[in-house]
Amino acid sequence: MERVPERVLISGGGPVGLICAYALAKENIPVIVFDENSELQEDPRAATTHPATLELLAELDLVGKVIEQGLICPIFRFWDRPTGNLVAEFDHELLRDDTDYPYVVQCEQFKLTRILIDLMRSMTAADIRFSHRVTSVLQEDQSVSIEVDSPNGINHFQGRYLIGSDGGRSTVRTEAKIPFKGFTWAERFLVLSTPFDFEAQRGMCHRNYISDPEEWCNCFKVAGDGPPGLWRTVYPEAADVPEADLLTDEYIQNKLQNFFPSRDKYDIVHRNLYTVHQRVAATFRKGRVMIAGDA
Numbered sequence: 001m002e003r004v005p006e007r008v009l010i011s012g013g014g015p016v017g018l019i020c021a022y023a024l025a026k027e028n029i030p031v032i033v034f035d036e037n038s039e040l041q042e043d044p045r046a047a048t049t050h051p052a053t054l055e056l057l058a059e060l061d062l063v064g065k066v067i068e069q070g071l072i073c074p075i076f077r078f079w080d081r082p083t084g085n086l087v088a089e090f091d092h093e094l095l096r097d098d099t100d101y102p103y104v105v106q107c108e109q110f111k112l113t114r115i116l117i118d119l120m121r122s123m124t125a126a127d128i129r130f131s132h133r134v135t136s137v138l139q140e141d142q143s144v145s146i147e148v149d150s151p152n153g154i155n156h157f158q159g160r161y162l163i164g165s166d167g168g169r170s171t172v173r174t175e176a177k178i179p180f181k182g183f184t185w186a187e188r189f190l191v192l193s194t195p196f197d198f199e200a201q202r203g204m205c206h207r208n209y210i211s212d213p214e215e216w217c218n219c220f221k222v223a224g225d226g227p228p229g230l231w232r233t234v235y236p237e238a239a240d241v242p243e244a245d246l247l248t249d250e251y252i253q254n255k256l257q258n259f260f261p262s263r264d265k266y267d268i269v270h271r272n273l274y275t276v277h278q279r280v281a282a283t284f285r286k287g288r289v290m291i292a293g294d295a
């Protein structure tokens with residue numbers, strides 16, 4: 001009988017798959033990560049890393065690197081849009097007796113994934129393969145096998161365990177027949193990033209939630225490529241408007257001017273529309289298959 005390779009297979013090289021890979025490789029457990037993209041994705045997604053996650057990153061000796069590339073933010077505020085009044089200010093400093101990290105760090109998730117890839121380059125236990133899409137999963141008593149579609153054709157890999165960290169539309173979760181109950185919100189989120197300095201120009205702190213019965217907004221600072229950084233604003237968008245209409249220059253300028261009137265046009269660095277799901281998997285483990293993160 002052929003020996004099963006003593007390794008863990010990981011489908012999905014987003015922040016969760018790469019953290020899993022790094023944690024295992026650090027313990028000299030061989031891993032192979034497969035990601036269907038040809039390179040790391042740099043779209044503006046997660047930016048806020050909360051104290052509990054900072055503690056986890058500290059266990060892996062990663063927290064210093066994340067702080068170096070991010071912004072430490074102890075405070076966040078809620079505003080009332082109709083009156084412009086400050087409703088509440090929360091200060092993580094109150095958690096000082098409970099955590100070594102009484103703040104959040106605003107650090108874009110692609111910076112964390114870049115840090116992880118760089119660290120794993122020199123680790124013999126880690127093997128990361130882009131342009132490799134996991135298409136099917138087969139579990140046996142002592143092993144798990146996957147089929148992978150790659151630039152050199154269809155290949156098969158075997159390991160002791162498989163982690164499905166392949167995002168909300170996880171192939172691994174589907175193949176393992178793990179139910180994923182919940183719903184998708186009809187409302188979508190429009191994310192606009194601009195270098196406009198909301199702190200200097202409007203006295204905002206680095207994390208703001210602006211409430212309104214009709215149309216809310218979030219406004220956060222991220223470090224970007226260095227000072228002066230970037231500000232991300234997030235808005236709800238109705239279900240029935242075509243995506244192309246929501247991403248035009250005219251619509252975007254009106255949106256920002258409506259919330260934050262300014263003499264000048266806003267410089268827009270990113271514009272994205274996201275769908276929001278509210279779902280949870282029935283189990284995070286089935287035999288030799290585990291699912292993690294958005295999966």
Ligand SMILES: Cc1cc2nc3c(=O)[nH]c(=O)nc-3n(C[C@H](O)[C@H](O)[C@H](O)COP(=O)(O)OP(=O)(O)OC[C@H]3O[C@@H](n4cnc5c(N)ncnc54)[C@H](O)[C@@H]3O)c2cc1C
Pocket residue numbers: 011012013014015016017034035036037041044045046047048049109132133134135165166167168169170171172191274292293294295
């Ligand atoms: C606008 C926005 C803002 C957000 N803000 C925050 C925030 O501030 N803080 C926070 O904690 N979270 C935030 N999130 C959520 C956060 O981005 C996700 O929870 C996070 O990306 C999940 O990481 P993941 O590794 O599980 O999945 P993903 O990041 O989705 O990565 C999955 C990876 O799997 C790969 N893949 C998929 N299918 C396959 C396959 N079959 N074979 C091989 N590879 C595959 C994909 O290419 C991808 O690289 C935000 C999300 C959005 C959209």
